[in-house]
Amino acid sequence: MKLFIGKLLLFVLLLFAADFLSGNVLSKYHLKTKNINLQNANYGFLHYDNDDILFFGASEVSHSFISSMVTEETGLSSYNLASDGCGIYYQYPLLETVLEKHTPKVILISAYQLTLEGSDYLTRIFPYYKNNEHVKQVVDDVLPNESIKLALKGYVYNSQIIRIFDGRNDNTKGYVPLEPRSDINETQNLVELPAGEVHKIPSNIKFYFIKFLESAVSSGATVYVYVPPVLEKINIPYLNTIKSITKNSGAKLMDFSTDYSLLDRKDLFNDKIHLNHNGAKVLMDKVLAKIKNDSIY
């Protein structure tokens, strides 16, 4: 039994050592990754400097907001900070981190799919947990047990290994273009969700969404809440909630959910949720017109 316990201890010791070593190697590669989503996270949480027009959201933003086009038109530097699949638990600490360094002129946040609990994607901010107060605060609040698990480096980079080494290098200030496709057959018609299918915003998500808007507005930036054009049924109660939250916080609404000049043109979409590069260009013209209208530039 004594020998066995010795072996068991040796195993545990080696496990921690292997975890520590491999964790350090992974963290090096994580910083150098060519993966667009991780690159954007690294940029926002570590290397952000002083861009003036910022876009927050998930894939519906990362494939739609062409930051270089914004800079060309406005003369202001711009970055698309969106990251695929990331919800408000990611956006909020990112905003706070950014605001510590610089106050941008425009902050745009997407209000798509706030009904989904996005806690899965908390993993993407784990690498910053140790050194970033805002990240730590959100993670500790949303998943109280994580602080213990995060002592293991392997857990910090859990489920990210493929992403770290999966490099696509078409990152232009955070914007990722999508190809046009010919086989889209979804249609968007103003059909409300069927009765019984009530997708409410979970209270914790609502809390952080409002917190995001409050911080953004009080920083002095002009804040837009973006509702994307999608070829899906419209959830009217959800939209109304977003409208009232936006109004109360002092942000401005940019609602494209019923913009048929976009929705009727399937050639602008890559799938039912994401615009392709052509669609993004059309959208940017509209967005820029609104920003100009608000005399940002």
Next chain:
Amino acid sequence: MQRNNIVEKVKEILISVLEHEGFELTDDLVAADVSGWDSLTHMIIISSIEEEFKIKFKLKDLNKMRNIGALIDIISSKIS
């Protein structure tokens, strides 16, 4: 009836139900060692034995049939 006779008849039944002779009928033999003798054919074997010896088993008897030896014992106790 002699125990040997019972064994002989059981063997005939097994051969006719399972359609092969690939087993040695010893007291220690268990169903799992005989190809084709599973929970499905088991019940056919049981009812064939009942018909042959004109006896009726009880459900409790089934649980006691651990091997061929036990089966033969139960049959002979039913006949006498």
Next chain:
Amino acid sequence: MVFTSLNFLLFFPAVIILFYITPIKYRWVTLLVASYFFYLNIEPVFGLLTAIITLSTYFFTRLIDKVKDDKKKSKFMYINIAVVLMPLFFFKYFTAINDGIFNILEMYEMRWFLPKIHFLLPVGISFYTFMAIGYTIDVYNEEVEAEKNIGIVALFISFFPLILSGPIERAGNMIPQFKSDLKLNHTNFSTGLKLMLWGYFMKLVVADRIAIYVDAVYGNLSHHNGDTILLTSLLYPIQVYADLGGYSLIAIGVSKILGLNVMPNFNRPFFATSMAEFWRRWHMSLITWLTDYVYTPLAFSFRQYRIFGIVLALMVTFALSGIWHGATLNYVVWGLMQGTFLSIEALINKRKSKIENQYGLKSNFFYLIFSVCLTYVLFAVSLVFAYDASFKDALMVFDKIIFKRGSLFLDKTTLAYAFIGVFMLFLSEFRDEYFPKTLLFFNNKVFVIRLVSYLCVALLILWIGVLNGGQFIYFKF
């Protein structure tokens, strides 16, 4: 508290230490206290159910033992089975029946707006109910003696490694072990840890990863095309296997560490070459339970109808097994499909083996692969009904697979992680099936190879396991 929760990783070492410092004579008491602590931690009121089932089972098994008259014995047996089944029926089927009636009323627009009552299903109830019933019948059949110590009966019904999802153990195996001298020893300890490690691998790396993809597709059927749904339907059996199989391994490993031998629950099911063989390898503790307590009595009473009596018994048994999984039409269809597959096999079995022998097919490699694949596909088809969806959804799956083809939805990272896990799992099972005792890792003679293998698997769990506390899908049964 589930095995994959952080709490369990604190709870179990604490149990081992307590177990170790308790005098050998009273170690079963430590296990009993730990078991109730474990179960009450999920929902305190559930402890009442195990207590009631224990009391009733103890009382009636003792009575069965005492009375001489066989009629009285059987009466007591039936009374206890009825008592033990009541909570299961109430919690599991009340809501389903309630909803069913409401749906019918709604169809005729006669629905009054009464509140629908939904109860939280006590986790594990299907498992310990079956264990209590098995024990009662065993006492009646004089397979085991009625236990005189109520504490041991309580431990048998609530034993924490098994309470949530089995294996569905038998009194004949467990009770003598609980009463023997329980000791920690290093062989059991290391065997148990190995089983746990591989169980966690199956659950966290394989099952939970595939689940992400399966849920994304099955949870959103109308948005996906036939090819994607086909891939999902073929992946789903692996998920279910790795889920319950992995969880069972952890349960068996935990028991082993405490010096208790629990029956295996799976035996490489996807290497079966027929449905009959498959069901001797899949969820074995449930299937042997059903064989002993449902199928055998039924087949025995139908025996004069020969093969058709057997078919009838099979159908009833598997329909019941379906209903045990869930009180929905889907599960009944799932069960009846198993019954049908097995019946067809039973009917053509002799002809099949004649042909196999004639052409020497049993040693033919391609025939073997064909049989394995056919068995897998048949099971996958039936499992479409076992996903938590409506009957209409299940039909939509087949409709789309056949008529609505399209390009695959490839969530590349999820599928890549899943592939790593599935590949390792199948490679290890392939070795165990065809080349046992060769190329060993966990059981290699060389200590360094063992150590490195444990480290690799542990690190893989840490790196690519789904560790954010996903819910185990078998609990609700």
